[in-house]
Amino acid sequence: MKIVLDAMGSDNYPVPDVAGAVQAAREWGDEIMLVGREEAIQQELSSLDLTGLKLEIVHAPQVIEMEDEPAWAAREKKNSSMHVGMNLVRDGKADAYVTAGNTGGVLAVATLHTLRRIQGVRRPALAVILPLPAGRAVALDIGANVDCRPEHLLQFALMGTIYARAVLDLANPRAALLSNGEEPGKGNALVKETYKLMAGSNLNFVGNIEPKEIMGGHADVIITGGFAGNIFVKTLEATAKMLTDLIRDEIKASPLTALGGLLAKPAFGRVARRVDPFEVGGGPLLGVNGVVIVGHGRSNARAIKNAIGQARKAVQGRVVETIHDGLTRTKE
Amino acid sequence: MKIVLDAMGSDNYPVPDVAGAVQAAREWGDEIMLVGREEAIQQELSSLDLTGLKLEIVHAPQVIEMEDEPAWAAREKKNSSMHVGMNLVRDGKADAYVTAGNTGGVLAVATLHTLRRIQGVRRPALAVILPLPAGRAVALDIGANVDCRPEHLLQFALMGTIYARAVLDLANPRAALLSNGEEPGKGNALVKETYKLMAGSNLNFVGNIEPKEIMGGHADVIITGGFAGNIFVKTLEATAKMLTDLIRDEIKASPLTALGGLLAKPAFGRVARRVDPFEVGGGPLLGVNGVVIVGHGRSNARAIKNAIGQARKAVQGRVVETIHDGLTRTKE
Numbered sequence: 055m056k057i058v059l060d061a062m063g064s065d066n067y068p069v070p071d072v073a074g075a076v077q078a079a080r081e082w083g084d085e086i087m088l089v090g091r092e093e094a095i096q097q098e099l100s101s102l103d104l105t106g107l108k109l110e111i112v113h114a115p116q117v118i119e120m121e122d123e124p125a126w127a128a129r130e131k132k133n134s135s136m137h138v139g140m141n142l143v144r145d146g147k148a149d150a151y152v153t154a155g156n157t158g159g160v161l162a163v164a165t166l167h168t169l170r171r172i173q174g175v176r177r178p179a180l181a182v183i184l185p186l187p188a189g190r191a192v193a194l195d196i197g198a199n200v201d202c203r204p205e206h207l208l209q210f211a212l213m214g215t216i217y218a219r220a221v222l223d224l225a226n227p228r229a230a231l232l233s234n235g236e237e238p239g240k241g242n243a244l245v246k247e248t249y250k251l252m253a254g255s256n257l258n259f260v261g262n263i264e265p266k267e268i269m270g271g272h273a274d275v276i277i278t279g280g281f282a283g284n285i286f287v288k289t290l291e292a293t294a295k296m297l298t299d300l301i302r303d304e305i306k307a308s309p310l311t312a313l314g315g316l317l318a319k320p321a322f323g324r325v326a327r328r329v330d331p332f333e334v335g336g337g338p339l340l341g342v343n344g345v346v347i348v349g350h351g352r353s354n355a356r357a358i359k360n361a362i363g364q365a366r367k368a369v370q371g372r373v374v375e376t377i378h379d380g381l382t383r384t385k386e
Numbered sequence: 387m388k389i390v391l392d393a394m395g396s397d398n399y400p401v402p403d404v405a406g407a408v409q410a411a412r413e414w415g416d417e418i419m420l421v422g423r424e425e426a427i428q429q430e431l432s433s434l435d436l437t438g439l440k441l442e443i444v445h446a447p448q449v450i451e452m453e454d455e456p457a458w459a460a461r462e463k464k465n466s467s468m469h470v471g472m473n474l475v476r477d478g479k480a481d482a483y484v485t486a487g488n489t490g491g492v493l494a495v496a497t498l499h500t501l502r503r504i505q506g507v508r509r510p511a512l513a514v515i516l517p518l519p520a521g522r523a524v525a526l527d528i529g530a531n532v533d534c535r536p537e538h539l540l541q542f543a544l545m546g547t548i549y550a551r552a553v554l555d556l557a558n559p560r561a562a563l564l565s566n567g568e569e570p571g572k573g574n575a576l577v578k579e580t581y582k583l584m585a586g587s588n589l590n591f592v593g594n595i596e597p598k599e600i601m602g603g604h605a606d607v608i609i610t611g612g613f614a615g616n617i618f619v620k621t622l623e624a625t626a627k628m629l630t631d632l633i634r635d636e637i638k639a640s641p642l643t644a645l646g647g648l649l650a651k652p653a654f655g656r657v658a659r660r661v662d663p664f665e666v667g668g669g670p671l672l673g674v675n676g677v678v679i680v681g682h683g684r685s686n687a688r689a690i691k692n693a694i695g696q697a698r699k700a701v702q703g704r705v706v707e708t709i710h711d712g713l714t715r716t717k718e
Contacts (some may be wrong), residue, residue, distance in 0.1 A: 112705035159668035189630055197566055200574040234529055234616035242613040244530040265617065265624040281574040285597065285614050286621050292597040293625035300519055300660065301633075304653035314649025321636040327634060 057365050058142050060153035061090030061098075062117040062135040064358070065222060065351045071154065072098040074358020081359065082366060087148055089114050089139040114138035120351055124158030128167055143344040146203035150345035150365035152336065156355040160339060160346065161198050162201065169342040177202070178341030179210045180280070180348065181217065182287055183334040183374040185365070188271025192218050193232075194340065195280040196287045202279035204247040207231075211257050213340040213377050214275040220371025221276065221338075230263035230273035232282060238262070244279055252277070265290075276316065292306035294329070335360025338368060341377065345369050389697050390471040392485035394449040396690070397683045403486065404430040406690020411439040413691065414698060419522055421446050421471040425671075446470035452683055456490030460499055463568055465499035470493060472500035475676040482677035482697035487686040492671060492678065494529055499666065501674040504706065506713035509534070510702070511542045511612070512672030512680065513549065514619055515666040515696070520603025525564075526672065527612040528619045536579040539563075545672040545709050546607040550684050552698065552703025554606065555669075562595035562605035564614060568607030570594065597622075623655055626661070667692025670700060672709065677701050 059075040061068040068090060075086045076099075083219060085108035088095050092113040099109070114135040118127040127134070136155060140163060142148040150176060157180065165171060165178050181194035192214045199206060211229045218227035234242040238249060240262055252259040263273050265286065278286065305315035315322075327333065336349035337358050345368040349361040368374075391407040393400040400422060407418045408431075416438040420427050424445040431441070440680055446467040450459040460467070468491055474480040485492060489512065497503060497510055512525035524546045531538060543561045550559035563580060565573040570581060586592040595605050597618065610618065637647035658667065667689050669679035677700040681693040700706075 200622045260688050265621040269628040280616050282614050285492055285618050287617050289597040289621040290546050290625045292601045293622045293629055296601040297629055304656045305650055311650045311653035314646045317646025318637055318643045319649055324636045
């Protein structure tokens with residue numbers, strides 16, 4: 055398998071990006087193509103032990119930065135690491151593309167300039183893999199489409215189900231609609247209309263779901279429009295950060311609680327490992343003609359390595375081919 | 387001041403409800419009218435020290451239960467503690483109504499059967515007071531209106547600003563729109579249209595806001611449609627519960643971390659006090675002809691007491707009168 059890693063993706067590129075790629079190459083033995091400014095990548099690699107690894111550098115002179123306006127950058131920076139990297143996948147020279155870069159940029163480059171939509175897909179969707187105490191769940195769309203129609207959400211459900219089967223190894227993933235109440239009549243107009251479509255499909259639809267039940271692992275595929283989905287994911291992230299910061303500060307505030315915190319440290323470590331997004335690494339952009347995994351800008355090397363792991367599973371699970379077949383063969 | 391407390395509100399009514407009312411009567415010296423089944427209230431009061439307190443029981447034979455369908459219950463249970471209690475406010479026999487009961491029931495009874503909307507209010511909105519490390523903020527709507535138009539959100543902003551001035555003691559509250567990005571062009575169609583209305587108003591509009599910045603205290607009044615608002619509040623609550631449960635479990639998992647947890651306990655107590663919703667007690671239903679405070683079903687006596695405290699401030703701050711004046715006098 056050949057995986058393209060955008061070396062110019064994360065907030066601190068190329069340091070964690072290159073280090074994560076090296077970890078992945080060592081762990082799985084795949085060939086990793088590092089795309090970006092050759093000199094910067096070369097320099098980063100020079101300090102690492104590369105014995106026996108299959109690494110290739112593909113030069114791309116431009117970088118889509120985090121603060122770039124996505125549509126503009128996708129149009130104007132045609133030699134960016136995103137363009138060059140995704141074109142390698144489009145042209146069959148690589149199997150997947152992984153980046154921790156500007157999410158809007160990834161969307162624009164993938165859908166408008168390089169890979170483009172799978173035939174029959176109305177709207178590509180950005181998914182996140184939620185690490186929950188009860189296991190993992192896919193949630194989509196989390197921001198690619200802020201205004202959606204029910205038919206879009208039905209396709210998100212199909213694509214999310216295919217991903218959950220292939221990557222989360224679930225035989226019959228339970229799909230649920232994010233809503234403000236579990237009863238069938240609950241939800242805004244979009245949710246109510248989508249509910250009918252989902253109930254009439256051959257997906258394993260388990261009804262509406264609220265955040266508490268998502269955390270409790272009551273569904274495997276969480277379907278939502280991109281606006282509410284974005285609020286959901288960002289609120290989860292912000293609350294977790296607020297609470298952990300607060301706990302850290304208050305524990306440090308007195309010598310006795312600081313000692314307690316020191317003794318309890320392994321417990322905090324276990325908590326982090328059970329719900330750490332960096333253990334997942336990234337979420338897929340579903341509905342484009344190629345495996346694309348998008349990681350968090352704050353990714354460290356471990357997160358990058360795990361994002362590459364997501365890409366491997368998506369390739370092995372034939373996610374893109376299955377979505378293509380699912381959309382052309384049946385009307386689910 | 388006379389405050390009506392729905393004795394049949396919380397999940398464990400009338401125990402925490404009556405106990406909280408007694409605490410409030412003692413702390414602030416107000417007259418509390420306990421509305422509900424007389425015998426049950428009487429029995430609950432019999433075990434408490436009531437010396438010097440101004441308490442009155444108003445009998446209401448019916449109860450709107452948590453599992454009742456709101457519109458049906460509001461129509462059919464005309465002698466419920468909600469109807470009787472809110473009619474006391476409507477008829478000028480009390481200054482405010484406080485309940486930890488069925489939220490949909492409160493909405494239906496208030497808007498359709500008893501207090502009704504303030505003239506000029508398009509949609510009453512349910513608000514929550516967020517206890518954040520940096521201070522308190524009002525967020526609305528959190529579920530009364532799942533499908534909103536921009537004009538509704540503009541009124542929510544006006545009502546929320548009035549509440550923040552009166553109850554949170556802020557001279558010039560900063561109002562912000564919950565969105566998927568901070569830049570002016572971000573948001574779904576509703577947010578983008580509302581942005582223009584807000585920018586053209588004389589409110590202290592500080593632009594779009596994301597969950598992370600809400601937690602950081604970057605705005606005092608958070609404006610959102612009821613669907614996204616509900617997802618926001620419930621995700622915050624569910625994430626906090628998931629994390630605290632997980633930390634508790636992992637700390638208990640070994641003797642050493644359990645000892646650490648014991649020593650660190652005061653720190654956890656300080657965290658809880660800084661972000662505990664029960665310290666706030668409840669949020670207002672804004673836009674109806676009377677002060678209505680709605681607490682969480684899981685409220686304990688302290689939460690009920692604090693919800694009564696919210697009601698006192700709303701009455702003292704003349705929230706209802708100010709909303710009325712704000713809507714009839716100016717087009718903000």
